[in-house]
Amino acid sequence: MSEKQKNATAYWKENLKYLIILLLVWFIVSFGCGILFREELNEFRLGGFKLGFWFAQQGSIYVFVILIFVYVRLMNKLDKKYGYDE
Template sequence: MTDKQKAVAYWKENLRYLVILLTIWFLVSYCAGILFKDALNNIRLGGFKLGFWFAQQGSIYTFVILIFVYVRLMNKLDKKYGYDE
């Protein structure tokens, strides 16, 4: 595999990871916090309605977790394609 082919494959896989992780974040922040808020408000978490919790805290927690997941995935991807140090 040439360097150019490796770079193209690397970025395709990187973009796939980004699309998946951003879709998860969208589903948690927008869908759970806004669209499905009324249905989720029937469930309580720590005394708060679940829809409210997702809108205020859940999307932030999910974003931070997704950052760590992305770092781990990128470290594996760097090793796979030989871009690690």
């Protein structure tokens, strides 16, 4: 296997690691906070709304948008690390 192929394989493995972690965070926030932990979170209020309801309606969307920016930042660093930046 050439050095270029090893570099590409390492890049892809690290990219998949980032994707899995970020999608897991999104799943925990959207499904966990909005559905599974709803009762516990509803004991708290945010802006007059129960926290479980807030996560189900808006919180998971905000987290998703934040995760997009985190992914872009991570990928820019990864591109520089493996020499794919232009």
